[in-house]
Amino acid sequence: MKSNCQRRKRPRIVVIGGGTGLPVLLKSLRKRDADISAVVTVADDGGSSGVIRDYINVVPPGDIRNCLVALSNLPEFEKKIFQYRFKSEDKFFSGHAIGNLIIAAISEMEDEGIFTAVQLLSEMMKVDGHVYPAAEEALTLNAEFADGTTVAGEAEITHADKMIKRVWVTANDGSEPQAMPEVIQAIEEADQIVLGPGSLFTSILPNLMIKNVGQAVCQTEAEVVYICNIMTQLGETEHFTDADHVRVLNSHLGQNFIDTVLVNTEPVPQDYMDRQKYDEYLYQVKYDFKGLRAQGCRVISDNFLQLRDKGVFHNGDQVVDELMRLTGRPLSWRSDNFN
Known part of the structure; x- marks a missing residue:
């Protein structure tokens, strides 16, 4: 018979991605008694992150900032300060989030690289879990399109308006990009690896x-x-089914490595979305459960939809309920320390 300690061991969950979907998932995971590690893309070259990357030569901090806040136990006001973005009339700081500047400053101040800087900041922000930049240096995302042309840079890829065939990353010095040992160790010791939600080719x-x-x-x-x-x-997965998303992932890694796919089956109400505000989103992903199962996937379909601000998002709590079921942890199990 297992001891109380063994039965109540925290499941180790590694979430890999970037963009706006990752912190939504992390916020919901933080409510549960899970050992969370977030592995965050360092190939972003747009917005405030892109400007800081170009001028200070540091890993783009935006996605890292959002993940730190999502897992932070600081009071809400302190997290708001970290997330505050200067207004456009503040010309010198226009568009920059305070957290981005702090991450860049600590990285430069300690002179030990972004990975160490993020770990130091995690302690300061009382992060419950781990936030790991995917690599120690900023990487460039490259793409080859169906017509054989290639382009470098995330922003350029999404604005090329071409069908993407494959993507890869390169380091500025020409060396092969490598993740830090802590990232690999987290993956090796995980009970569950979660990919997404997020942009397939760029997050x-x-x-x-x-x-x-x-x-x-x-x-x-x-x-x-x-x-x-x-x-x-738009510019990434136009007309893709759910099976097409998985097919691209498997193709890039050379094997069928996805075990389980979570698919939202709740219809998005017609004309709900603000198409100007969310201009990169096109149509609801079509279902191809036969195509998923042909790739060796277990399919879990449910209503994971959340409608807010005239946009379409995943309901983080519903998704995490399913993830916790997969780890064998009862849904009633929640962290006593969550605030």
Whole structure:
């Protein structure tokens, strides 16, 4: 018979991705008694992150900032300060989030790289879990399109308006990108690996294209769960089914490594979305459960939809309920320390 300690061991969950979907999931996971590690893309070159990356030569901090806040136990007002973005009339700081500047400052001040800086900041922000940049340096995302042309840079890829065939990442000095040992160890020791939700080619794959990350995910004994996007994305996944998303992931890593796919089956109400505000989202992803099962996937379909602000999002709590079921943890189990 297992001891109380063994039965109540915290499941180790590694979430890999970037963009706006990752912190939504992390916020919901933080309510549960899970040992969370977030592996965050460092190939972003747009917005405030892109400007800081260009001028200070530091890993783009935006996605890292959002993940730190999502897992932070600081009071809400202090987290709001970290997230505050200067207004456009503040010309010198226009568009920059305070947290981005702090991450860049600590990285430069300590002169030990972004990875150490994020760990120091995690302590300051009382982060419950771990936030790991996928690599120690900023990486460039590259793409080859169906017509054989190639382009470098995340922003350029999404604005090329072409069908993407494959993506890969490169380091500025020409060396092969590598993740830090802590990232690989987290993947190797995980009970569950979660991919997404997030942009397929620009948030999830940039992490997996780091060779030792991709190898670790393929070799792990943990269950690999992919949270399929609800909407197709302009310049990335136009007209994709759920099976197409998984097919691209498997193709990039050279094997069928996805074990379970979470698919939202709740229809998005017609004309609900603000198409100007969310102009990158096109149509609801179509279902191809036969195509998913042909790739060896278990399919879990449910209402994971959350409608807010005239946009379409995953309901983080509903998704995490399913993730916790997969780990064997009862849904009633919640952290006593969550505030």
